Amino acid sequence: MNKILKKSVSNIDILLFFIIIIIKLKQYSIQIGEGYFLKSSIFPTASSIAIILAIAILLKNKSRVKFLFLMDLIISIAIICDINYFRYFKDLLSIPVIKNGFLLGDVKSSVNSIFKIQDLLYFSDFLVIIPLMKIRKHFNFENISFVKRLAITFSILIIAVSTNSYYFYELSKEQPRLISTMYNKVYIEKKLGLINTHGIDIFNTLKNDASRKMAISKTKEEEIQNYLQANTTESSTALKGVGKGKNLIMIQVEALQNFVINAKVNGEEITPNLNKLASQSKYFDNYYYQVSSGGTSDAEFLSNNSLYPSPSGAAYYMYYDNDYNSIAKVLKTQGYSTNVFHGYKETFWNRNIMYKAEGFDNYYSEKDFNIDETVGLGLSDKSFLNQTVEKLKTMDKPYFSFIITLSSHFPFDDTEHYGDFNTGKYENTLLGNYIKAIHYTDEQLGMFLQKLDDEGISKDSIIVLYGDHNAIPKENEKDLADFMGIQNMNELEWAKLQKVPMMIHFPSNEYAEVNHITSGQIDLYPTLCNILDIQNQDLLGSDLLNTKNSTVVFRNGSFTDGKVFYLSSNSTYYDYSSGEKLNETEDLKAERTARLKELEYSDEILKHNLLKVYDKQNNN
Template sequence: MKKFNSFILHNVDIYLFFISLVIKILIFSRQIQSNYFSYKSILSPIIASTLILCSFLFLINKRKRIRFIMFLDLFLSFIIICDINYYRYFKDIPSISVVRNGLLLGDVKSSVGSLFKFSDLLFLADLAIFFIIKEFYNHISSKNQFLSMKFASFALVLSLGCVLNGYYINKLSIEQPRLLSTMFNRVYIANELGIVNAHGVDIYNEIKNDISKHTLLSKEKEADIKTFLETNTEQESTELKGEGKGKNLIMIQVEALQQFAINKTVNGQEITPNLNRWIKKSAYFNNFFYQVSGGGTSDAEFMTNNSIYPAPSGAAYYLYSDNEYNSLGTALKKEGYNTAAFHGYKSTFWNRDVMYKNEGIDNFYNERDFNIDSQVGLGLSDKSFLDQSLEKIKTMQKPYYSFLITLSSHFPYDDQKGYGNFYNGELSGTLVGDYINAIHYTDEALGSFLDNLDKEGILKDSIVVLYGDHNAIPDDKKEVLAKFEGVSSINDLQWAMLQKVPMFIHFPDDKHSGIYDTFGGEMDIYPTLANIFSIESKNMLGKDLFNATKGNVLFRNGSFTDGNIYYHAPSNTYYNIASGEKLAEDESLKSKKEDTLTQLEYSDDILKHNLLKKYIDDSN
């Protein structure tokens, strides 16, 4: 009994660390799984992964160990705090690639600061307990355990943790084949296995992927991908074929523009009166979704200019900037177009200065090329940016492709100083209230720009594409958005349908105006424009929206919709969109899910192995 009591006392710091870490991970899991959280289902995998971490502590001498535990506790708490804040905005778990990219993103302090909550610091509260234990250990004398006892404790705890962990990981891999190898849904993995396992699997896959980049893809897999690319775009498009041939293309990517603000009024006034007006004069796609991943704005640019899915983690603009692409700019240059991109921020942000060259962009007008005479949020105000961009566009030799990215409506939407306060309703001071003011300002700037294009006579020879890049309101603010929408709560299906962004294509003389109901996303813009401008439409994963017979939209986390059903990957749930009812998985739905994973996997292989270079070389 004395030996047992001595053993307990000798290792009390390990037991407290184990209990503390399990509680922290449970709290974290509760925050990212509010609708489906179950202590019973998540507790065992969390205990298993924590046992593995704690097993190594038995090998360290007691006085050194308490210091190491304090460091480890601080490190893990910091990771959990980062994970929570990342999840609040991106609705995802950060990966190793995201961490790599984050070091290169520049100054986004205002966005990060607005997500952080003071209560997050409670994850560090247990450090006080470990400090007390450290002081207690410093004032008592005790012999270290025998080496055999240390190894026995280590081996026992490690074995138990590995057996339990292996069971739960294997169980998940059977229930969700390819989930752990593709990491297409990190949130689901964290919900099923705990955040420690989620990061562990991510690290394993990151190492494996780094190795696989230097290995050859099998000839069979390479042929399968090539065949899919050929058959995906082989159907002859007839509607609007060559409608824009020889005309200028002006494409505008609007920061955080979401559809719920379109044609909506507050206090009797339209939030986006100018966009509402131009939508009526254009081909407007009212079931259009953003499809970005961890690359945010850069992912939207990547998809619209390449029709390839973004990287499963991190940003393709960093990870694959040296790949060869059959980009929109490159295809138009072959037709004699001059190409330019415009953005009022740093040229290095999102690695644009490197990536644009690889996407066939001749000139990149960035922060250095504009007079920063007024700032809103991160940089040059949209009004000044668009006015100055117009002057530069007027000097471009026709035909040209101009790609513009706005900035003022960037999260957290609280810097419209000096531009009036459009909204003063009950949501004032909330993120949604600030967003209404921000997007109203951007709408005014866009309206002025489009009107000036018309006055200058540019529109008679140009096709204009305008779309939103990604969501504006993060998931943790859905209750506030529900209040704005006039509903008591928002379920997963309703939330998914709120992730639509406006997209319209304006033709000269307002031709082809109207509402188009086809379900689509950012992947589909390039194939649609390829048909309109009669340029080569090879090696694309999207579809032509004017000629598509199906409305398939795939999302990076494995969710998808075909316009009739919606699959919510984080909860592994199918919905009938029309009725809102949940559907039981049958062979047809399972096949659609498998097809989604296959296409995402094909896209990943294209990026990892730079396959387009090979396909392009083979066709020349």
């Protein structure tokens, strides 16, 4: 009995580690996935913990305790970071995203608004563990021989790795390329557990870094090129060249979601100026944002390049040294000057480097504006847009000016500067504060558009305006459901709300209509190619003016054509209108495979800088 007791005490650290990590991961699963843990990921999770324990057993007692303490700390930090990242982005952290953190040095207010003090409970076990570690020092435990420890480690690893391999294989059968691309990290976590997910992320990051240095096969290179060429084939030319030679003013509005357009609170319009612009423009009301981890920068990337963003991290950071066939580059060949306006730090999102790669001549950032009024993160939209008009007045025509607003940035907490718009029962909620913020930005955009009219700029310009990404995190879905009158806010209804408005305004309000085509940010560039009569080459999107049916593909592998909505988060097809779940048919399976292939092609283009290769071939 003494020997059994002694062995139990000597291995208490292993038992405690296993129990504590299981409890933490179960609680974590409740916070991000409604308690899926015991249903789907308990065995791969236990196996991943067992692998850590197998490594620990190789170490001598004192080193083992320190190792397990360190692993507990690392896992606890990962859990807290994932939870907070998930609260806003509905995604999990990855190595590329962490790298992006170096580009996001001044978003403390956003982080503070998401973090909850109870998150620190994940560290509560250390209040017990640290004293136990000190007490344990006073006991002398006999070290098992290295040969025995190696045998135990080997035995555990065989069982744990075999179990993990089985679940990895099952997931790869269910969703091919998911593990290698990690286009849906949340689903991987639900199936394989947090430790495995981050392990895969580390492996894929190292593999992707290595693959960038390896040449792509000639067969794959030609396959992608053929796909791009087929995608640019046009059979009709509606509105082709109607904007040829005119200025292009493209406005990306921070956190502008489509649900506020033509909506009212207490009988007052939230966005009266944008409502007016929509009525005078081609307004695309089924236009989805397609961003990934890069947020605002991904929206810029999609709209200017018609390529998908990186599945993890931001293309602005990972592929800044690539060659691009961007709008700015093509317009420069037509004699346009190309300019970007954004009243924030020039290095934020690596913009000062990326804009050069995309062919912009001038980048007017925070240092080029008089910071005379701040709202939210920086220069107010009012001051920014007023100063931008003055700069536009001095430019040689034709020009392409890309304008990015800032004041309506999450967490919408600068309410004293948003004005006195009454949000009724939503006062002092995040939704209410967002409505105030976007109402403020709408007012400034209204003044800006009026000045463009007054200065005679509008009559010589195509004006494009769209939102970059969502504003309302999923944890605030109840208020949004109430606002929208949605009784059952399920995953499908939430996905259908992830739209941003897109408007294309022509001189004299010509061609104004509402276009209901299912579309996304990747389609903007090809559409502008048609309007401006410029080169449409090596683009993945569709010209929305000459396309009857379009499919929107999201970075996580979901897609919709307006009839069917496939959600990769639960690997389910839905009838778009009725919400009824659909069984997978061969046609649906083929569609899913084709959409994943499209994402893969975009990734290969970025990883191997294929546009540079194709450009050389086209010029020879």
